[in-house]
Amino acid sequence: MRPFSSLLVLAAALSAASIAQAAEVAPRPVVEGVAKAIADNYYDAAKGAAVAGQLRAEAAKGAYDRLTDPRDLATALGDRLRPLDHHFNVSWSPPSTDASPPGPAPAAAPAQAADPFRRGNYGVRRVEILGGNLGYIDLRMFAEFEFGQANQPARKAIEAALQMVANTDAVIIDLRDNGGGSPAMVGYLTSAFTPKGADIYNTFHYREGTQSEAPKDWYPAPRLDVPLYVLTSGRTGSAAEALAYTLKNARRAVIVGEASGGAANPGGPVPVAGGFKIFVSNGSPVSPITKTNWEGDGVQPDVAVASAKALDTARALALETVLKTASGPSAQDTRWALEAIRAEAAPPTAKPLGDYVGSYGAIEIVQVDGRIAMKRGRRPINVLLPLGGESFTVQGEPSRRVVFERDAKGAVTAFEAVTSDGGGSRFRREAAPAS
Incomplete structure (x- = not known):
């Protein structure tokens, strides 16, 4: 299958040579080359011919004649074409002029050392178990792999991520910074959460x-009942949108965040003379459910929030969903995690922080940036977030809480450190030294 290519991958950093003043170019031959690439390769031949005709007519009228700097010409052509297909992108890089020095050729660097996919862990940026037993996978690209070869690095990377969240009560897949990539990864990841053979694939x-x-190899242990949330933003593009679109239309995931970029049509770069390249869409997806795709409009979220708030929103939604069926100690842990999320956004307690500050045996309660925190020897400080009354949650560890005690005069005399499974320890406050 022809791979998706994200705009992020195509927009590689300019070399030092390209930052310098670029040699001037004659715009009209470049525009002709771009037009021909579109006419020859665009998936819709009639539309491709029409777009190419428009470019040629504009060039003949001198619309691009002033753009003799190749960088400016590439930008202008990309801006002109992108509204017609969100994958259209024109780039330029200076042709290499370095002559090989006399003598033996230098030894080639190991292929792996320069492999951007390996260095990016094949798109798997972060996998984490969040409070309340929520699985979180941060995916930055969909790396290509071939089915039928189980040991390929990209496939092993996504399988490792899925294995790490295999025992969680809900899963969140973060695509907010994912520009796309391989349709093989889309199909395989979809199969990890949907029934084998489901008619849901583009x-x-x-x-x-x-x-x-649809994948040629199906994920062997799909999690069909686990609540699933997918985070999107305006930067979510191409194959990342395909995953969100498929799971949304299959009613398998809740999409949280902002509408995605709206780049549905896959393709690849086509070289044009003079160091120019244009990304041309050579295919277009159609969903069996919607009978269309997300080109232009993007994948619309089920829960629309600013992308910066999407993770916290999805965490709360997931915990609320899990609570509906949870029982026993696991329900307590889930509830505490949900309350901790709310506490993270709450203002500091209105009670005087000085009421709590002091020594409690081996533990000190100190003030840190307008909050109180526990300090024990050389261990990292644990910031406490107010839950109401005399109860606080430990920031980043929602299964732990601190509950302070006061005497009849209102003075804080002790606190109990408790955990969601029912464990706890009590620490009495030492008397303040006499003045």
Whole structure:
């Protein structure tokens, strides 16, 4: 299958040579090359011919003649074309002019050392178990792999991530900074949360025919009942949108955040003379459920919030969902995690912090940036967030709480450190030294 290519991958950093003053170019031949690339490769031949005709007509009228700096010309052409297809992108890099020095060729660097996919862990940026036993996978790209080869690095990376969250009560997949990549990864990851053989996968339409996004190898242990949340933003593009779109339409995941970028049509870069390249979409997906795709409009969230708040929102939604069926100690842990999320956004307690500050045996209660915290020897300080009354949650560790005690005169005399499974220890406050 032809891979998706994200705009992020295409927008590679300019070399030092390209930052310097670029040599001037004649715009009209470049525009002709871009037009020909579109006419020859765009998945919709009629539309491709029409777009190419528009560019040629504009060039003939001198619309691009003033853009003799190749960087400016690339930007202008990209801006002109992108509204027609969100994958259109024109880039330029200076042709290499370095002559090989005399003598033996230098030894080639190991291929792995320069592999951006390996260095990016094949898109798996972070996997974490969040408070309340929520699985979190931060995916920054969908790395390509071929089915039928179980030991490929990209496949092993996503399988390792899924294995780490295999025992969680809900899963959150973060695509807010994911520009896309491989449709193979889309199909395989979808199969980790949906029934085998479900008719939910996009079919790509090319000039040469069609091909389904359904995986050729199915994930062996799909989690069909675990609550699933997918985070999106305006930077979510291409294959990342395909995953969100498929799971949303299958009613398998709740999409949280902002509408995605709206780049549905896969393709690849086509070289043009003079160091120019244009990304041309050579296919277009169609969902069996919606009979269309997300081009232009993007994938619309089920829960619309600013992307910066999407994770906290999804965490709260997940915990609320899990609580509906949880019981016993696990329900207590889930409830505490939900209350901790709310406490993170709450203002500091209105009670005087000085009431709590002091020594409690081996533990000191101190003030840190307008909050109180526990300090024990050289251990990291634990900030306490107010829950109401005399109860506080430990920031970042919602299964732990601190409950202070006061005497009849209102003075704080002790606190109890408790855990969601019922454990606890009590620490009495030492008397203040006589003045």
